[in-house]
Amino acid sequence: MPDPGARRGATVRHVLIIEDLKDAQRWLREAVLLAFPDAEVSCCNTLDNSLHxxxxxxxxxxxxxxxxxDGTGVDFIRSCHSRHPSAYQVVTTIYDDDIHLFPAIHAGASGYLLKDEPKxxxxxxxxxxxxxxxxxxxxxxxxxxxxYFKHNGVGNEPEKVPSSSAVxxxxxxxxxxxxxxxxxxxxAQTAQILGVSYHTAARHVKNLYAKLGISARAEAVREAIRLGLYDPNS
Known part of the structure; x- marks a missing residue:
């Protein structure tokens, strides 16, 4: 996570809200103006518009x-962090699971707020x-x-399921x-390929991560190769 103290006391003049639902856009805009009444707030409803x-x-x-x-907020966070490293990026979402949280933090988000919080x-x-x-x-x-860090900290590697039974x-x-x-x-791409909803695909990922004792995509690749489910050379 970027150092949240890097912008301590900074003036917030320009705010970008990336949200495809109009009601959520309006609600988040009101929250921003409660915090920063003089801010100029812009809204984008797609990844492409936000990158432009x-x-x-x-x-x-x-x-x-x-x-x-047309994509994920993580893609935006990564691009914005590269182009505007001083921008203070905060995820606003309904998802509170590891498979959404940690990729966003790793990409450069400085905060993570759930949209069911009061304005x-x-x-x-x-x-x-x-x-x-x-x-x-x-x-x-x-x-x-x-x-997460208590479970996966130094000296606390998740217990791995033996290869013969894991699959x-x-x-x-x-x-x-x-x-x-x-x-x-x-x-999102996996959901489309399998013909299921995004929520169903996300649940599958969450469940298989738990069963295999993993928490990151790199570990998923390793386990898929180990279990004979994926050949990187094919």
Whole structure:
């Protein structure tokens, strides 16, 4: 996660909200203006539009939804972090699981807020984050991060299931999902290939990660190869 203190006390003039739902756009805009009444707020509803926007403007703050019609918020976070490293990027989403949380943080997000929080809580978290350098994190997200690092910290590697039995723990759909993830497909692409909803594909990923004792895509690739579900040379 980028140092949230790097923008401590910075003035927020230009805010970009990336959200494809109009009601959520309006609600997040109101939260932003509660925190920063003088800010100029722009909204984009697709990844492509948001990338064009940051090519012409330098945002001080970005609120990023993770599921967009033409891509993921993680793609935006990575691009924006490369182009505007001082931009304060905060995920605003309904997803609180590891497979959404950690890729966003690794890509450059400085905070992660759930959209079921009250508007005033979102505003306060943003204001505190910018003014005091405290990462804007919803309480259950913070708890999940603490549990993750307790479980996966130094000397606490997750127990691996023996190779001979691991593949039998996965349902056929989970095996297919693991193969697609190992091949580099996103969750959205995997859902489309398998003919299921995004939420169903995300659930398959979450379940197979838990069964295999893994928590990252690199580990998924390794396990898929080990289990004979993916050949990187084919």
């Amino acid at each position: 926007w940051i090519a012409k403007h330098a945002p001080d703050l970005c609120l990023v939804d993770l599921k967009l019609p 005033a809580s979102i505003a306060q978290a943003l204001k505190t984050g910018v003014n005091e350098g405290s990462p804007p994190l919803s309480a259950q997200v913070a708890r999940r991060m603490i549990r 039998h723990l996965l349902s056929p759909r989970e095996q297919e999902t693991l193969t697609r993830i190992a091949a580099g497909h996103t969750i």
